[in-house]
Amino acid sequence: MFENLTERLSASLAGVTGRAKLTEDNIKDTLREVRMALLEADVALPVVKTFVDQVRDRAVGQEVSRSLSPGQVFVKIIKTELEAVMGQAEGLNLAVSPPAVILMAGLQGAGKTTSVAKLAKTLRERQKKKVMVVSADVYRPAAIKQLETLATEVDVTFFPSDLSQKPVAIVEAAMREAKNRFMDVLIIDTAGRLHVDADMMDEIKAVHAAAKPAETLFVVDAMTGQDAANTAQAFNEALPLTGVILTKVDGDARGGAALSVRHITGKPIKFLGVGEKTDALEPFHPDRVASRILGMGDVLSLIEQAEQKLDKDKAEKLAKKLKKGKGFDLEDFRDQLQQMRGMGGLGSLMDKLPMMGKINPAQMETAQTQAEKQFKQMEAIINSMTPAERRNPDIISGSRKRRIAAGSGSQIQDIGRVIKQHKQMQKMMKKVSGKGGMAKLMRGMGGMGGGGGGGMLPPGGGMGGMPRF
Template identity: 50%
Template sequence: MFDSLSDKLERAFKVLKGQGQVTEINIAETVKEIRRALLDADVSYKVAKQFTDTVKEKALGQNVINAVSPNQLMVKITHDELAKLMGGGMADINISGNPAVILISGLQGSGKTTFSGKLANYLKTKKGKSPLLVAGDVYRPAAIDQLHVLGEQVGVEVWSDKENKNPVDIAKQAVIHAKSKGHNVVIIDTAGRLAIDEQMMNEIEQVKKAVNPQETLFVVDSMTGQDAVNTAKAFNDKLDFDGVVLTKLDGDTRGGAALSIRTVVDKPIKFVGTGEKMEALDIFYPERMADRILGMGDVVSLVERAQEQYDEEEARKLQKKIAKNQFDFNDFMSQIAQIKKMGNVKDLMGMIPGVGKAMKDVDIDDDAFKGIEAIIQSMTPYERENPKSLTGSRRKRIAGGSGTSIQEVNRLIKQFDQTSKMMRMMGDKKKMAQMMKNMPKQQ
């Protein structure tokens, strides 16, 4: 996420490394590099210039205290201004009303239908709502089928009428149906349209007037960069939407849309899509995104994701097993399942300060745990419960059954042993204290 921009900003700050004070010359050079980095990230020239002028003014207007180097000062100012540029604070979705109606708009191929499914899943699991998905794209039959598949995946009802070709009528009928069935949120997926297609733009305007939504969201593919921002402006002039959704932020995105869109349309980014799974939807926090762009990680989001998957009862059971030295491969598998639920592994690692940069060129597949799972699933129930029973002949059979090599099986067993020891040590306060005591003292 924003790897190229992060690298270029880091290079810009290097100009100030080793400098004892802020001067007009070294600040001008750094600011020039920051502006170049933003333009390369497909941020409009006007926004980039305005941003760097503010950074320069603030940097020259501050005295550097002894504890802070000019480099650190510049990173701090740039961080704060990036957060401000992207909206300053988190903007929540409005789900008041009974039912609350949410209208989804955007270009063809921007990811509206997938986002609609993700939003339904988010409102159901995180907000305790009972959403109804509405297939309002009357021009693409596949969109109706896709929405039904997504609705089934997340356990949400989908309202559609393939015989009806009037999206205004479909939207109105869906709201009536939602009221009769006790759904408290209605999410209306609409056809993709071009801002220059007046007839299609008038149509979505009529849908909006007919259902009077609490929230109109504009979905945009973040990989389209500056074009996305120009399209957002055209849609906003017609629809006056309430917020922006950036999809495909996990792809090779340069960041232009995320950094420019708030300034151009003066509407907040509310959600970001970070993967294909239905859980891969994040609330947009400008400050946390600024942290990630500047290589500071995003520990708060990582902890929040972990807490969402945390099961107190399961944790207690696991703690007892670890204390009795009974941690087995079934427990190992359940820990992997929890990590997988948290999202894309590379994305998670990018949230740890310093790790994102180190993992930049490392390709971590979404199925990073596939081999481990195949090995464990090739064990018998007895072997999973009794790791010490894994003799050479058993390991050979497991390698054959899982389509892996004996070396890979041995490596996993070694990792499992190390994990078990570490868990036991962390659970044993006396051993932990002794280990800390024996650590070499820094001179």
């Protein structure tokens, strides 16, 4: 979402980062560029004005002039003010007598029903809550069935409702059932509505009064830009919102919504929807988002993502196998590829790595697409091998390569490339499992970018001097 903003801000700040001294003139020029970058990202004008004024006040003061590296301090000020604009990270407040009710509101098509399922899964898996979901959307025929299907997928309790019922009656019945079944949380999905539709707004007010929710979350599409903040504000005037879920953050939104919502509504963004899958929901951390915008990466989120999605049993099994001196075979290699794809693929990982903002977005997107395509092909090739071939690739002769190529829809040279990449990974794993393994691994990372497509990125896929994986 922040690619264009990152690129523009990086270019704007490049002129001051290395300066030994900052003057009011060069600060003024840089802030003009920053202002344009924010406006192009569809950040609301009042937010831009406040942000630029705050940065200017701090930058021309003693904080910068007395620093040994004023350019770096200036970037730090930009980061701090970006965090201030987006507010502090705030989780859900569910410290009420169970069941804690969460009411979801928003426009039609914003992704409320999917967000209900994502939130239910997050609460069940990360906070070990017993969750029930219910649909009070009696206007969209498929809404109730959609939520039932998603509830089954994320393994939470679904309370049935039908189009003949009134939304308030549905909510009251669901609350009784949730209490009887000792549920920790009840999440209510409501119909999409426009804030100018008086009847629909009266209905959701009645639902809110009946539910007395601990959290009232406004679900809004990030691609609507600064208008997302204005719509949230209109809803906030009718309902006492407690927070916002920003959806479709993985799309080509320009970032204006994330930077505008808190300032305009006074309500925090609590979650980001970062994909279509039910596990694609991230808590909103302003400091991490600010780092990502400035091309500093988001390593903490990457670590959390790895902890949640990597298969710990497989990792421990592999570690024990390596410790016993047994080799890293092609089945292990396939597992590593599958786990990387499970974390959202190379694009999701690279988005959180430092310095990625300095790489041309079009070049990065091309490399990511090529890499994802190559990963799928590699997996298909390994799947086309026999168990004996996966355990011992040295037995793969020319005739076997032809059979594997035919079975995986690839070329014979692709089989050789996978075997070569596996051998490189095998060497790295030996270094990791030996004494001083991590230090040896880091020294060996440069070798993964060997010629002839030896790295994990496609041939020619190295970007801006970045080592291949």
